[in-house]
Amino acid sequence: MRPYRLEKATAQLSWGIDMDIRFRRSALLTLFLFLFSGRLLALPVDLATFDLVDATVTVFGPDNASAQILEDPTFAPVGLWETALAIPVGATTLSFSYELQVMAGNEDYFDFYFGNLSSPSAGFGGFAGIYSATITRDLTGFAGGTLPLAFALNFGFGDTGFDSLLTISNVSIAQAQVPAPSALLMLTLGLLMMLDVVRVNERV
Incomplete structure (x- = not known):
């Protein structure tokens, strides 16, 4: 059973890292679109x-x-x-x-x-x-x-x-239209908080 548990734990860790990378990419893409697709x-x-x-x-x-x-x-x-x-x-x-x-x-x-x-x-x-x-x-x-x-x-x-x-x-x-500095700050803080939540969930 140990090899199975080790393999499962490794798969879970790999999945968590992959999800974190995907989330980071998604967050950066969202920020990029917000900055450069102004109306x-x-x-x-x-x-x-x-x-x-x-x-x-x-x-x-x-x-x-x-x-x-x-x-x-x-x-x-x-x-x-x-x-x-x-x-x-x-x-x-x-x-x-x-x-x-x-x-x-x-x-x-x-x-x-x-x-x-x-x-x-x-x-x-x-x-x-x-x-x-x-x-x-x-x-x-x-x-x-x-x-x-x-x-x-x-x-x-x-x-x-x-x-x-x-x-x-x-x-x-x-x-x-260029996004207002306050809107950029709030969006950036929100993305950082979401990244922290993902990291906490991974540790748990």
Whole structure:
């Protein structure tokens, strides 16, 4: 019976060590996922604070993150212009939706300026019709710095009217959420306590 008892005790010890290793790995994996899989926060961009908001622009919404832009018969393009929008650390993307209603007899475009106000980085629109989409741009290169940004309504060579309408909606910055130090401390202490419980159970 002794060899059997010795073999059984050895197997139990091996099982306990294996379980302790597995638990440690699981605890470390949990901590890693908690640290590096933070959720993304959507931070609205206050368009009312832009350096220049033309007279035919109406900013609206609870966070001032949307705007309507009408044509101006006296000059173009018209819109919202910001030379240095503050981009927070951890920012990942800028996103917004637009809808351009080009009326009959018009040729108009939505000019989007991103990173450079001297010329648009993209243009959308054309002759009479409705143009719409959701736009997303990478912000990782601007995180912790500033970004030149503008939304403008401009006319084309075939434009004969001044009644087109551009709507910019829900301009926001996605930012990676970093766990608070207090939450990290509590999680670490909890994992250490669980490891101690496993060790005590093994001794018993």
